[in-house]
Amino acid sequence: MEAKNFKKFEKTCQIMGWILFIVSALFFMASSLRSGDWIGFLGGSFFLVACFVFLIPYVFSDHSN
Structure with missing residues (x-):
């Protein structure tokens, strides 16, 4: 498989x-x-927010690579 x-x-x-x-x-x-x-609901809410924070680099990444 190619690196790209x-x-x-x-x-x-x-x-x-x-x-x-x-x-x-x-x-x-x-x-x-x-x-x-x-x-539990509060913990789940924080976990949900954390998941979205971790997705930020994928959404705003440089698509030229």
Whole structure:
């Protein structure tokens, strides 16, 4: 596999991983709300925000590479 193709594949896998983390955080938050666990909901909210923060470099990266 060429280095350029591998980099693209690696970036795609990383983004898919973060999307799965976001979905997991949303389900955790929904479960916390359903059970009335506000501490769990707060923790899930912080985790969700952290996932979006980690995605910032992918969204605002230089696409010329």
